[in-house]
């Protein structure tokens with residue numbers, strides 16, 4: 192059984208590795224992961240940005256998301272295979288995403 196660390200403080204930055212693009216970002220607490228990757232030049236389709244539509248669903252390769260969306264089921268949240276990068280953060284200091 193793996194142990195999932197407790198969520199970090201809401202004010203903590205998150206290190207996000209964009210595995211496909213080949214770069215790493217440090218996302219400050221006042222910025223969403225979606226905004227950060229878009230600012231870094233990745234194409235992200237226009238969508239709700241409120242955790243409701245599911246368009247920004249992104250595969251998680253490493254790390255544990257802190258889910259804050261209204262899309263995923265409890266089972267999907269527990270699996271942690273994907274996350275909505277517009278609103279969700281991280282329970283670990285680092286996420287590796289399929290971006």
Ligand code: FES
Pocket residue numbers: 238239240241242243244245246247248260262275276277278
């Ligand atoms: S943009 Fe709609 S759920 Fe993330």
